[in-house]
Amino acid sequence: MSSTAHSFTFIDLFAGIGGFHAALSALGGECVYASEIDEAAAKIYQHNWEMEVAGDIVPETDPVVKVPPHDVLAAGFPCQPFSKSGFQRGMDEARGTLFWNILRILEEHRPSLVLLENVRNIAGPRHAHEWQVIIRSLRELGYQVSSTPAVFSPHLLPPSMGGRPQVRERVFIVGTYVGTEQSHKEVDPVVRNRPIDGWNPQDWVLSDYLQDEDEIADRANYDLTPAEQHWVRVWSEFVLRLRAAGVQKLPGFPIWVDHFRHIDSLVVPDGTPAWKANFLRKNAQFYTEHEELLNRWLDDFDELEDLPASRRKFEWQAQDAASLEDCIMHFRPSGIRVKRPTYVPALVAITQTTILGKPLRRITPREAARLQGLPDSFEFPGQPDSASYKQLGNGVNAGVVYHVARAEMARSGNARWESTLRSSSESFDV
Template sequence: MRNASSSGFTYADLFAGIGGFHAALSHGGGRCVYVSEIDDRARATYELNWIAPLPGADQPQVNTDITKATPEHGAVDVPEHDVLTAGFPCQPFSKSGMQRGMDEARGTLFWNIARILEDRTPSVVLLENVRNIAGPRHRHEWDVIIRTLREIGYRVSDQPTVFSPHLLPPAEGGTPQVRDRVFILGTYIGAERVASEIAAERIPGPVVDRRASAGWSVDDWLTEWILDDDEAITDIDRYRLTAIERDWINVWDDLVARYRQETLTSLPGFPLWADHWVSEGTLDPLDLESMPAWRRSIILKNARFYDSHRTLINGWRKRHPQFSAFPASRRKLEWQARDLKSLWDGVFQLRPSGIRVKRPSYLPALVAITQTSIFGPRSRRLTPHEAARLQGFPMNFSFGEQRDAASYKQVGNGVAVGAAWHVFRTHVAQNADDLPQDLVDSVLAAPRAPSTSLSAIRS
């Protein structure tokens, strides 16, 4: 087995985005020797933060299209490395004929990863994808991925490792973001040994369980921990709510206050659709029967909600005549804040499905579309820099001069640094006997929390 580099170990970073895996593995003593990212803007952000600061001799080879570096025949144009990481896109695999493994993966971007693994056989492979990759709708794709890795020679579990950064405390690299992702980790031991271990039913389970770290409660998170001081934010008015947006929130907040005063409880947890606040007796049974069950249930619950609180709702509507002119999506409220007393005390998103309100502890997953979380106590959206902190990137991480929309998209597509480091470190510890000693020593000697984490300033 190949010895790791004098720096600890080397790694190739595929579908690299803005460098989530880079931050995690560099923390463990790794040296990046190869980067592949097809998106020009994301690659520019990666280079600005992770490559430009390095001396020329230490800079990795940069690739803009992995398909050109992985020919079907002949060697791949990727240097030797000890660890391969990839936050890869998942395309459908063909189900035709009797194809297996590498053959069936051909034509997908996973095949390009497999070609590198087949040619270079790095000691560890670390892949990341959305949770649905291991769900029933993608069972075939999952089976092809696992079967292919095993045929190449990787010991890999057929059970997904699902993890989220909010399950870790700051001292272990966590951040207050619910971001369940599937991690696939494999150790190269050769196809024959893989086959023998499967025959002996020595198949590993998930690297980690989806549960909070010992001694940590996810309710201990505070969103404010990842926020910058308002005074330090250039052009902060760009992130503040507009007068119209504040009116949306204030009107709904008045309903929250009236409801609490009348009932001494918080709003119900089902979606409130004000356009369907009518008496249940006026609903057409035939119309209800023709609806999908989920929609019928919501409409019935809203009608019963109206019947139970008719006087309150009618008085509230009379007090706010502008409500009827709100966009349709702003006439819907998803109250997921339990006993919170005001929208302004929580975290909310202006979603196509309505205004979603949560407690100000941990945030919903960052996404690559415009659903940026709003921190109610400061009446503003998270900035791109704060969104990067939510992913575990360092305080000095920069997006350069690019537009915010591109920065939000890049962060939403990224890898959570703390979660990636946690599963990688755990996998190395579990497989230490089959890995290069330099790699094992380097990873296990690193602090439990990445140096980019909140632990340095919030623990």
């Protein structure tokens, strides 16, 4: 997974369990410092990467004294509101935030490359001020960065280059140190939010990344509860009966059983939001068109009275799939969402683990780790699965980091990265 000789050094801030470490060590880097405030995640990091992990850098202390010189600073930093008082310039505006500590380290050590990752919303309208401060502050320290967000997801990267079947759009802020005379020149984002090398994301085969059933330890832990199995059975019958009746296109809008009624009797209360009124009308029209079939289905399952309110809602996003067995599912507050089994939604640090239609079970932590580009040798000893899911949901996809880092090294024009690019593969291979 990593080269025998190290061609550069890096530090790993807000390190989680080590997605950056997986990618940068595969490029030939040596990690000389890592920090993570979450003790459980730090233990997993220490176990897998065999190095000590410092507590998180915090605004009340000067981080410079802790951090050794390095060539690359990597950080999946948290986004915090920055002061807008007087719209001050540069680092002072970020003082008191964790991002300020990153700036202090950059100011002191001037690593050749900075590689930051954050959620998509960091570049959205609600965080416009934070985005401006981040870009301006990095440029004032001499780093050439794009003011256009570099958004990318592992499902856009072909498997031959380390991609994975997971839609996980993240923003990357990547900069090369060029000095303050050059750093304010605008550059294009290091990556674009589109498939690489003609790859078609619809060609993903999720089953390629699943474990064989007989190799899953404690297999019963991933089975659905009897109640959850009943929910799936109810909605599986819904789909099968519509298909048998010749319905080629299932509704793309949310199905709300509690609002099934004949279109002629529909009354939309005054003040109902337009989006909800639209869904009410669509549900009524759908019910009217298939009233006899739907009434039999409801009657066979006791009007769904034993289903919680959120499970009486159904979101079909699986196009022409024949049944729930052919799909993946998520139990969401908004209902049971069904998708085609090409790629999964982003792993999240809450209990919305992807459910496979066949075999009917949740994905395992090992499978979730594969979707984050971590090797099967990566371990989660001594902790419950819920903690592993949380850590993976908070993590960064290693294959994407590898791709983004190589792209920045290649375009930097810095001769120091030529040997790294020559000695490393274009493909991220775990």
